[in-house]
Amino acid sequence: MTLRRALAAVLATTLVAATAPARGQPLEGEEGEAMAATPAQEEPADGAGFGDWLAAFRPRAIAAGLDPAGLDAALRTAEFLPDVVRRDRSQNEFTRTIWDYLDIAVSEDRVALGKAALAEHGALLSRIEAAYGVRKEVVVAVWGLESGYGGWRGATDTVSALATLAHDGRRGAFFEAQLIEALRILEGGHVARAAMVGSWAGAMGHTQFMPTSWAEFAVDFDGDDRRDIWSDDPADALASAANYLAHWGWDAALPWGLEVRLPEGFDYDQTSERVVKPVADWRAMGVRPMAGGALPEGAEASVLLPAGSTGPAFLIYPNFQVIERYNRADAYVIAIGHLADRIAGGPPIRADWPRQWRALSLDERKELQHLLTVAGFDAGGVDGRIGPKTIAAVKAWQKARGLVPDGYASPDVLDALRGG
Known part of the structure; x- marks a missing residue:
């Protein structure tokens, strides 16, 4: 096994051990x-x-x-x-913060290996991009997160x-x-x-398809009459991943999202995937790309705060929901998009993460939901899954207390709920 292949295997197995949170919800x-x-x-x-x-x-x-x-x-x-x-x-039982997950998922080693994979398989990936209209860097990013660029397929x-x-x-x-x-x-x-x-x-396989997804989306890209996602040759697997994303509506004209800077006095109640506005409206509200320049055009987008108002903010486009078809965790989608951007030469995320916080345990997430419900804010049940109803309940509780309504279920929110 080459040194690069060995490193890719280590990256893949390390990421498998690092459960990705969907706003505190494990995969x-x-x-x-x-x-x-x-x-x-x-x-x-x-x-x-x-x-x-x-x-x-x-x-x-x-x-x-x-x-x-x-x-x-x-x-x-x-x-x-x-x-x-x-x-x-x-x-x-296992969660980890989004920043801990991204530290592994978009590490400098994974970015470097992604650039190497893009160079090694450039001709193949260009053909796949032309056939399915999905950016080759996005296909490589899926490959990198799912199997360490083929280094560990399970x-x-x-x-x-x-x-x-x-x-x-x-x-x-x-x-x-x-x-x-x-x-x-x-x-x-x-x-x-x-x-x-x-x-x-x-x-x-290389891109970790479940059998029913293989049945519906796997393709024979190399023309050998087999849809082989398991072999060392990644052609069929990478084309299958592109076919999957294309089927769910990937728009080659749009980004997945981008890091943005929010203006002073921004209405944080307007955040979450449920709040969708024309890009022109966000621009009028003072939302600007963190890297400078203008917001990419697009019909509609949302502002996402995966770590609350004290962490990075992202303007997400419909391609974000396309990646969610692969895995619904916000951490995973951001990792795919950001890794693809880094492989293409983009910068790291610039805003600081609130690293003083830890992830809530399953019992703590259930306790938070219970306390919200007792306080009159419907969290959608007590199951430990921080989904849209729990996020909305946290927002409503924060608004009632005059706090920034970012919906993030932090340890501070749980402590405040415990105090009544």
Whole structure:
């Protein structure tokens, strides 16, 4: 393994260990798929009942159109993976601040490796850009965050991981559907059974596609009659990522967003993805690019404060929501956009992050939601997920107290709520 490949692998595995927060909400681990959480079954460490589940799954898979012989061959070596269950159940326990995540996701090493990958695969990436209209730097950024530019594509047996998660039952229907699609991939000969490996949650290849996303969006860009996102050659995987973003509406004429400077006296109640205004309106309000010059033209945009009013501000365009289709965490989307900009030669984020704060734990996020509800501000339930309703409740609470209504659920907000 070359030194560059080894460094890329270290970057990828380090980022996997660093859970990205969506305004304090940990990632589910899959690439943006909508999944309804249900209570997990308590599974013994030895996976008792897994064999019975496989036997019951077999007729359902055959009814879905899978060949019995190929199905039996693929499932023969499937194993219950206790670590997969442990990781799935423990996701909500871990968070990290957006600045800690970005320190890893857009490190100087990752930027340098991205520039090297862009140079090495320039001709391929230019063809992909021409075919799908997605900036090559954005495709490289997805590659860099998902697998360290191919340095670490995961080592967990995909069939075993998906079968384990389908059997576990917390999101059984979702993962059973993923397992069926994975088995169809094997039946189609796109990858060998032993080579179908990926993340613990079933995401695969250079750009970490779930099987259903592979089925819908993977392309055969190199013309070998296989949609191969697993091999060392990244052509199909990178083109597939571009196809995915293009499908969801990537606009080549617009940026994903940019860091901006907000004027004195800015109305912070106008922030969040829910507040969308014409770019001309933001310009009239005094919003200016941090790097100088004029705001990029575009029909509509929003101001996002991922760390509250004391951190950086971003004007985000519709391409931000396109990247969200890959992963809904604000931290992830900003990392993709900012890494792409850095690979293209852009500057680091200039405003300081509020590094004096830490991320709230799951129990603290639940406590914050409970206290908001008790105080008369609807947080949308007590689940520890800081989503739009909780952000709106924090804003309303801040306004009622005469504070800056930025909606950021900081430790200071929790302390103030505890004090009544």
